[in-house]
Amino acid sequence: MTQAMPRKRKLPLKERYALLTRDLDWQPSYVGKEQLYPYTSYEGIKVHDWDGWSDPFRLTVDAYYKYQAEKDKRLYAVLDSFAQSQGHLALSDASYLNAIKLFIQGVTPLEYAAHRHFAYLARYLEGPAPRFAALCQSVDELRHAQTQIHTISNYNKYYGGFHSWSKMHDRVWYLSVPKSLFDDAMSAGPFEFLISISFSFEYLLTNLLFVPFMSGASFNGDMPTMSFGFSAQSDESRHMTLGLEAIKFLLEQDEANVPIIQGWIDKWFWRAYRMSALVAGMMDYMLPKPVMSWKEAFELYFEDQMLGGLFPDLDFYGIKPPRHVGDAIAEKDHLSHQVYKILHNFSFAAAFTTSTPTEEHSRWLASQYPDTYQQLYQPVWDRHRRIEAAGGRVFFQGLPQLCQVCQIPMAFTETDDPARISFRRSDYRGETFHTCSNGCQWVFEREPEKYVQAWLPVHQIYQGHCGGPTVPDVLAWYGIQDGDNGEYQGSPDARSWADWHASNPSPAPER
Amino acid sequence: MPVKALYEYEFPSADRAELFGDDQLVYVHWDGNPLFCSAACFRVPQAMPFGEFVAQIVAPWAGSDPDFDPAAVRDWRLFDEPLAADDIRSLHDLGIGHKALLHFSA
Numbered sequence: 001m002t003q004a005m006p007r008k009r010k011l012p013l014k015e016r017y018a019l020l021t022r023d024l025d026w027q028p029s030y031v032g033k034e035q036l037y038p039y040t041s042y043e044g045i046k047v048h049d050w051d052g053w054s055d056p057f058r059l060t061v062d063a064y065y066k067y068q069a070e071k072d073k074r075l076y077a078v079l080d081s082f083a084q085s086q087g088h089l090a091l092s093d094a095s096y097l098n099a100i101k102l103f104i105q106g107v108t109p110l111e112y113a114a115h116r117h118f119a120y121l122a123r124y125l126e127g128p129a130p131r132f133a134a135l136c137q138s139v140d141e142l143r144h145a146q147t148q149i150h151t152i153s154n155y156n157k158y159y160g161g162f163h164s165w166s167k168m169h170d171r172v173w174y175l176s177v178p179k180s181l182f183d184d185a186m187s188a189g190p191f192e193f194l195i196s197i198s199f200s201f202e203y204l205l206t207n208l209l210f211v212p213f214m215s216g217a218s219f220n221g222d223m224p225t226m227s228f229g230f231s232a233q234s235d236e237s238r239h240m241t242l243g244l245e246a247i248k249f250l251l252e253q254d255e256a257n258v259p260i261i262q263g264w265i266d267k268w269f270w271r272a273y274r275m276s277a278l279v280a281g282m283m284d285y286m287l288p289k290p291v292m293s294w295k296e297a298f299e300l301y302f303e304d305q306m307l308g309g310l311f312p313d314l315d316f317y318g319i320k321p322p323r324h325v326g327d328a329i330a331e332k333d334h335l336s337h338q339v340y341k342i343l344h345n346f347s348f349a350a351a352f353t354t355s356t357p358t359e360e361h362s363r364w365l366a367s368q369y370p371d372t373y374q375q376l377y378q379p380v381w382d383r384h385r386r387i388e389a390a391g392g393r394v395f396f397q398g399l400p401q402l403c404q405v406c407q408i409p410m411a412f413t414e415t416d417d418p419a420r421i422s423f424r425r426s427d428y429r430g431e432t433f434h435t436c437s438n439g440c441q442w443v444f445e446r447e448p449e450k451y452v453q454a455w456l457p458v459h460q461i462y463q464g465h466c467g468g469p470t471v472p473d474v475l476a477w478y479g480i481q482d483g484d485n486g487e488y489q490g491s492p493d494a495r496s497w498a499d500w501h502a503s504n505p506s507p508a509p510e511r
Numbered sequence: 512m513p514v515k516a517l518y519e520y521e522f523p524s525a526d527r528a529e530l531f532g533d534d535q536l537v538y539v540h541w542d543g544n545p546l547f548c549s550a551a552c553f554r555v556p557q558a559m560p561f562g563e564f565v566a567q568i569v570a571p572w573a574g575s576d577p578d579f580d581p582a583a584v585r586d587w588r589l590f591d592e593p594l595a596a597d598d599i600r601s602l603h604d605l606g607i608g609h610k611a612l613l614h615f616s617a
């Protein structure tokens with residue numbers, strides 16, 4: 001009997017990583033490189049050395065799955081205890097969940113879309129290191145979609161608006177804003193996708209798009225969503241690093257890449273920023289216990305960290321701050337008020353509810369927006385309050401004009417005149433197209449042949465593609481059930497909440 | 512700058528006039544009324560007389576504002592130009608085409 005040899009010591013991490021990732025790459029022998037990677041040249045980006053891509057994480061597949069499993073285990077433990085202890089009753093208020101409805105309807109499907117497209121990059125990028133980074137991110141995004149669904153499904157049996165988010169994402173008017181943005185990115189080439197999603201979305205604006213939901217959760221007693229946020233945090237910082245690595249790699253490869261990338265930054269900053277308008281409305285109006293105002297978050301996370309920190313670094317490569325960034329700064333005192341106005345006007349056709357801000361909330365808004373709120377927005381809310389005191393509720397009895405690019409109703413005002421809606425008009429092939437801002441008009445006119453195809457929800461309703469001509473027809477086609485929508489006061493959610501918190505509460509009924 | 516693509520990139524517009532037959536889309540904005548977040552979009556026959564358009568299409572929408580007074584509607588504009596509103600003439604005859612933007616004050 002031979003004695004088993006003692007096991008060799010494990011390889012050092014760096015060597016192990018090299019063997020398990022880059023070393024598994026091979027050169028094609030019976031097809032050309034162009035056939036194997038058909039999508040990496042037509043965008044005009046030149047890459048001379050794919051090995052110049054450095055991987056800051058040195059993850060291997062086995063280590064990756066081990067870490068992720070640990071994170072999942074911790075998250076699901078929180079979800080179990082939350083469900084068993086009726087944790088939903090400890091929220092700040094049931095109206096808080098409107099933010100989470102917006103999240104699962106608007107953001108979770110984007111995680112899934114990102115999963116799909118990073119899987120495509122994991123196949124079609126030429127270098128083994130970026131392919132592996134894309135693979136990890138693809139699996140991350142799938143995990144995020146799944147864990148978000150599991151986290152938020154805890155609320156589905158007690159509250160409205162959580163039941164048909166996937167169908168809604170494909171159909172409902174306000175969800176066409178995030179959906180069309182991702183469709184735009186996914187139908188672009190692989191390098192533009194990297195700049196749009198990895199850089200503009202995951203790096204430049206992630207603290208304005210994603211983090212506000214998680215901090216909103218922690219302030220408003222939503223343990224599951226907060227735990228999800230923690231569970232995703234280390235992935236997100238990996239995604240941010242990938243975004244930064246991607247842009248620096250491409251800029252270093254060839255000077256001719258610089259103007260192409262500048263164009264994408266100009267486009268995708270504005271596209272992602274416009275979508276973040278929905279988050280602005282959420283932050284300032286939907287959280288019973290607000291975290292910080294949109295304006296403050298914009299100043300801290302965008303003006304200080306990105307314009308003050310990142311762009312001076314990128315200047316070295318010849319990259320300038322995004323075109324139209326001045327317009328975004330100029331409207332920071334207005335954005336959230338104008339967006340919540342849209343949601344308030346149209347929540348009869350949404351899978352969440354809205355409400356005129358209470359006097360207490362109004363005071364908070366006035367303190368956050370000393371230059372604009374009391375002058376411009378409070379008087380309108382006061383009018384709503386008077387109409388409601390007389391038994392009315394103003395909804396917009398019709399359909400809005402939408403921006404051809406961002407697909408948000410055309411509610412934004414001129415940066416130098418907050419009383420005048422900013423209407424921009426372009427003519428292309430004899431047809432008129434309307435955009436909401438200099439940024440969206442510029443995006444349209446740069447690639448009109450792409451944006452003329454936009455599936456604008458309002459025009460689709462008028463073409464008869466959305467279930468029928470009446471509001472109930474369209475709501476049924478959207479998957480919106482009675483009580484998901486409309487005014488929060490007196491809604492089924494508000495009534496259940498009051499009942500559960502009455503002095504002799506009846507046991508929480510399942511919906 | 513044309514879209515970068517691996518093939519000839521040529522697609523029809525999703526809202527081209529022909530898809531609406533004898534109808535068209537018209538946008539209406541009530542200038543200076545912040546109760547409404549944006550202009551409204553309507554599908555209407557090109558042959559509809561302007562007076563009927565105002566009474567049957569615009570007024571019910573504008574009536575979401577309890578203070579709306581149909582008699583006070585004035586200063587019609589087509590895009591940025593003043594419009595000589597004429598109740599008898601059709602939208603088409605007044606030069607109000609597909610996806611035109613009208614403004615009024617009240």
